[in-house]
Amino acid sequence: MTSTLQRLLGFGAWRETAVSQEAANRRNLRLLVQLRWLAVVGQLLTIVIVHFGLGIRLPLIWLLIAPVSLALVNLVSLPLTQRRDAISDHELMLALLADVVALTGQLFLTGGATNPFVGLYLLQVVLGAVLLRPTYAWSLIAITSVCFVCLGVFHLPLDLPPYQEGGLLSLYMMGGLICFLLMAVLLVLFMTRINDNLRARDAYVADMRQQATEQDHIVRMGLLASGAAHELGTPLASLSVILSDWRRMPVLQSDADLNQDMDVMQAEVERCKAIVTGILMSAGEARGQAPSRTTLARFLTEVVEGWTAHDVRVRVDVTPWIGPDPHIIADPALRQVLGVLFDNAVEAGARRIVVSPTVSDGLLSIVVRDNGPGFPATVLERLGKPYNSTKDRPGAGLGLFLLANVMRSLGGSVEACNPPGGGGEVTLSLPIDVLAPEETADDR
DSSP states (O other), X not given: OHHHHHHHHTOOOOOOOXXXXXXXXXXXXXXXXXXXXXXXXXXXXHHHIIIIISOOBOOHHHHHHHHHHHHHHHHHHHHHHHHOSOOOHHHHHHHHHHHHHHHHHHHHHTTGGGSGGGGHHHHHHHHHHHHSOHHHHXXXXXXXXXXXXXXXXXXXXXXXXXXXXXXXXXXXXXXXXXXXXXXXXXXXXXXXHHHHHHHHHHHHHHHHHHHHHHHHHHHHHHHHHHHXXXXXXXXXXXXXXXXXXXXXXXXXXXXXXXXXXXXXXHHHHHHHHHHHHHHHHHTTXXXXXXXXXXXXXXXXXXXXXXXXXXXXXXXXXXXXXXXOOOEEEOOHHHHHHHHHHHHHHHHHTOOEEEEEEEEETTEEEEEEEESSSOOOHHHHHTTTOTXXXXXXXXXXXXXXXXXXXXXXXXXXXXXXXXXXXXXXXXEEEEEGGGTSOGGGGGGO
């Protein structure tokens, strides 16, 4: 019951993260809905007090049209704030104009420009100046000014009783005081929330600029890596041919130690070629192979086995999978992300890594924990920023930067911490649907 009432009045759900201009308009429209409910209640109370309490006869039927109309406007606006993620400026302008029209109609019936509540036009102007673009704000000033002038010429005078005529000045001062207090309270209440909306919008813009800068950095690095991979392809192929020729030379075949060295060299050349192929695939090239379908547990096992085959210094374990094993597409980007985490753990001095995958509510979480020294505080504070590393060598710190951006491109996130038991812990989170093939998405 409480939640339904909150949705009807437009309250709740204020604690949101950074938002765009259109999303900020949606929150601002919700603010106007709340303001309008207060206006409806205030108008009804004022009409009752003046008509029945002060004995000043008012055209009740016509005056009640305004609060009823505003209530209907709210009932139309609320679904917009709940169903749509963005509200345009002209829709926000129409919402403010509805309030201006209702106020003008009520002032026309109650003395026009001589009514002390004519100052409420200023509240609409202030809200328009804060919420709208300058073009709309100036238009709202022009409209309210025309309404003010017209009310000075065209209006219905208040039908004051004879005993109230001598107290007209006191009544006017009371109305002015009430109008001032109403405007002050509403401005304080809603300007604070509007400022929250504006700060959220500014944070969104700053975040978008930061992401654009990082994406530009990644593109330049990708071009450099792709070019280097192409350049390395030729000498690696030449080395592979030379090693094959050496293997067929009788003089070299008779030397067992030299044969063993050539085997190691050939394995390293093949590994370099595989790395070059992976770089080209990440750059959008060498896409000849069709994406392979597998399960999550099998994919993680293959990644771990493939990595440990080249580095036996570290033991990597995958915790047993519990529950249905979802079908996924073996994404090379996620494979490289895990490889970067393993490499960083080895460089930090870890000798054991534990990979713990879980799927809950459509979200895949992969926790990678090692028994190394953990992350320095400076790295945790600037996680995902380029060149964020304690290593004193060129290019250090790019691994976690690329990892964070790859996860962001997949719609996921990266979190790192130093657990109480020691070591370092990185949590990769992304929607499982990003990796799931379309024909198996319904099977889960």
